[in-house]
Amino acid sequence: MASESESDSNFNPKRRLCPDGTCVGIIGADGKCTVCGASDTGETVSPAPDPRTGEDPDDLDATISEPGSEDQPSDFDPNRRLCSDDACVGVIGEDNRCRLCGKPAAS
Secondary structure (H helix, E strand, O other): OOOHHHHHHOOOOOOOEOOOOOOOOEEOOOOEEOOOOOEOOOOOOOOOOOOOOOOOOOOOOOOOOOOOHHHOOOOOOOOOOEOOOOOOOOEEOOOOEEOOOOOEOOO
16 A cells, blocks of 8 residues: 555646546546546537537526426326335335335335
8 A cells, every 4th residue: 555645646736637527537648538548639528418408508598497387297296105215216106015116105
C-alpha cells in the first residue's frame, strides 16, 4: 500500500475527464480514456437531449412545470399501497400481494 505522501504525489489537478458523460475515466498520456478508450478531441462535450422530451438539459430557459394531473397517467391511483419490501418498487394489488414480487402487504 502506498503511503499518503506517495498517493498525493500521483494526483494531477490538471487531469482531463473522459468526454463521454457516462464514463468515469480520465484521459491518459495516449489521448484516450483509461476506462472506455474514447479519444480526447479537446472539445467540451455537451449532454445529449433528453430522449423523452427532446429538450436540451443545459437549457436554463426551459420551463419547469408544477406537478399536476397532466403529469400523472390516467390510471394513476393516489391511494396505492407500496410493497412492504423496501428493495421492491411494486404496489399492492387487489389480492393484497405485491404485483411485482408477490410478497404480502404489511399488516
